[in-house]
Amino acid sequence: MTFLHIGFDDTDSPLGGCTTYLCAKIVEKLSSLNVTFIDYPLLIRLNPNVPFRTRGNAALCLRIKIKKDLEEAVKQIVLEEIKRGANLSFRNTNPGIAFYEGEKIPPALKKLSIKTMQDIVTVKEALKTAKTVGAEIHTLKNTRGVIGALAAIGSLLENDHTYEILTYRVPENYGKPRKLDFASIKNMNSTTSPNTFCNIDDGRVLITPHGPDPILYGIRGETAEIVYAAHNMVISLEPIERWVIFRSNQGTDMHLRLVQNISQVRPYFSVILDGEVCGKPKTIPGGHVIVQIKDSTGKIDCAAYEPTGPFREVIKHLIPGDRVRVYGGVRPASSLHPLTINLEKIEILKLAPLFIKFNPKCTKCGKSMTSMGKNKGFKCKKCGLKSSIFEKSTLEVPRPISEKLYLPPPRAHRHLTRPKERIGKASKKPETMFIPWHYP
Numbered sequence: 001m002t003f004l005h006i007g008f009d010d011t012d013s014p015l016g017g018c019t020t021y022l023c024a025k026i027v028e029k030l031s032s033l034n035v036t037f038i039d040y041p042l043l044i045r046l047n048p049n050v051p052f053r054t055r056g057n058a059a060l061c062l063r064i065k066i067k068k069d070l071e072e073a074v075k076q077i078v079l080e081e082i083k084r085g086a087n088l089s090f091r092n093t094n095p096g097i098a099f100y101e102g103e104k105i106p107p108a109l110k111k112l113s114i115k116t117m118q119d120i121v122t123v124k125e126a127l128k129t130a131k132t133v134g135a136e137i138h139t140l141k142n143t144r145g146v147i148g149a150l151a152a153i154g155s156l157l158e159n160d161h162t163y164e165i166l167t168y169r170v171p172e173n174y175g176k177p178r179k180l181d182f183a184s185i186k187n188m189n190s191t192t193s194p195n196t197f198c199n200i201d202d203g204r205v206l207i208t209p210h211g212p213d214p215i216l217y218g219i220r221g222e223t224a225e226i227v228y229a230a231h232n233m234v235i236s237l238e239p240i241e242r243w244v245i246f247r248s249n250q251g252t253d254m255h256l257r258l259v260q261n262i263s264q265v266r267p268y269f270s271v272i273l274d275g276e277v278c279g280k281p282k283t284i285p286g287g288h289v290i291v292q293i294k295d296s297t298g299k300i301d302c303a304a305y306e307p308t309g310p311f312r313e314v315i316k317h318l319i320p321g322d323r324v325r326v327y328g329g330v331r332p333a334s335s336l337h338p339l340t341i342n343l344e345k346i347e348i349l350k351l352a353p354l355f356i357k358f359n360p361k362c363t364k365c366g367k368s369m370t371s372m373g374k375n376k377g378f379k380c381k382k383c384g385l386k387s388s389i390f391e392k393s394t395l396e397v398p399r400p401i402s403e404k405l406y407l408p409p410p411r412a413h414r415h416l417t418r419p420k421e422r423i424g425k426a427s428k429k430p431e432t433m434f435i436p437w438h439y440p
């Protein structure tokens with residue numbers, strides 16, 4: 001018997017979800033060949049800050065155990081399916097495909113995988129790793145796809161991971177509005193949340209994409225069992241051609257890495273950084289809110305963009321002296337703005353006291369007095385009392401925000417962002433695979 005790991009990537013696809021569809025079709029084909037799947041198909045999200053990326057920046061991996069003489073047939077199926085999908089439906093798709101044979105995944109591939117989630121990996125680096133470990137590479141047009149293909153193979157998701165069941169439409173319905181029973185989605189959400197997550201946000205359904213891609217809906221959750229059960233609660237008013245349960249790094253924060261200080265922040269990293277607010281938050285055109293933080297090594301701008309909605313209110317209430325932990329992708333400096341952390345969340349570690357200054361009250365009639373000029377005291381306009389108090393009074397006022405973690409609403413989450421339902425959760429690799437995990 002041989003262990004074969006198959007990785008592929010959708011780097012240049014205009015429709016982020018379609019490579020999962022090719023994967024679902026390959027699963028069906030391979031099933032009929034009697035291969036043994038040793039893991040669920042993996043849906044791996046790569047660094048969301050890479051500049052030349054597609055919407056989802058996803059890569060996929062299938063791990064199978066087969067008789068040695070089936071190996072060539074399997075590779076043929078994979079290559080043919082991907083070529084056909086790429087040529088017919090999505091002419092801009094430019095996938096890379098990688099095959100790795102062996103029971104254990106080499107450390108070099110695991111390392112590459114982590115790097116593709118948190119940093120920038122060059123094609124040269126990926127090709128070098130492929131050569132070192134003896135992985136077989138196929139590219140259709142552009143070699144960039146090999147990065148994700150190898151990264152998917154290198155992702156074992158040995159610790160934290162989540163699941164997503166993806167259902168697909170029949171081709172006749174592509175591009176038409178998706179027909180699902182909304183009440184059944186609400187019911188599914190209230191029954192299965194928080195073991196499923198990001199289903200609905202403020203009355204808005206998040207399980208359906210909006211583009212012309214083949215996906216009908218996807219439900220994310222902690223286990224394969226729960227996403228399967230949730231899927232069975234959703235009433236679809238249109239036919240479902242197929243579905244597959246993927247194991248994934250979505251919702252795990254795997255892209256984020258702790259940096260010690262501001263001087264270590266680099267463009268395109270996704271960072272966790274502690275600092276102190278050092279300026280008043282500013283709202284800039286477009287409704288984005290910018291706040292600057294500092295540490296002993298420097299200062300950096302942090303941005304809460306308009307789509308993060310009410311999250312911006314939290315940022316607006318920050319004041320100099322607040323200690324915060326920021327989480328987010330790093331946008332390189334341009335002529336318009338300096339190096340900036342795009343906030344995915346913020347933890348307020350320590351709030352500074354907030355004082356307000358006000359004119360003293362008249363001791364005779366109680367009305368607010370007005371200043372007679374610098375160091376000249378205050379006067380009551382109502383009763384004429386003059387006061388020898390020369391300074392405004394100060395009062396500490398309660399802060400409208402607290403020392404806790406704040407997240408934008410789920411609709412503004414990145415695929416990799418750990419949602420509030422998953423705080424403190426880290427699922428472990430299951431002993432056995434849940435059945436059924438795909439149809440047909």
Ligand SMILES: [Zn+2]
Pocket residue numbers: 362363364365366367380381382383384385
């Ligand atoms: Zn008065």
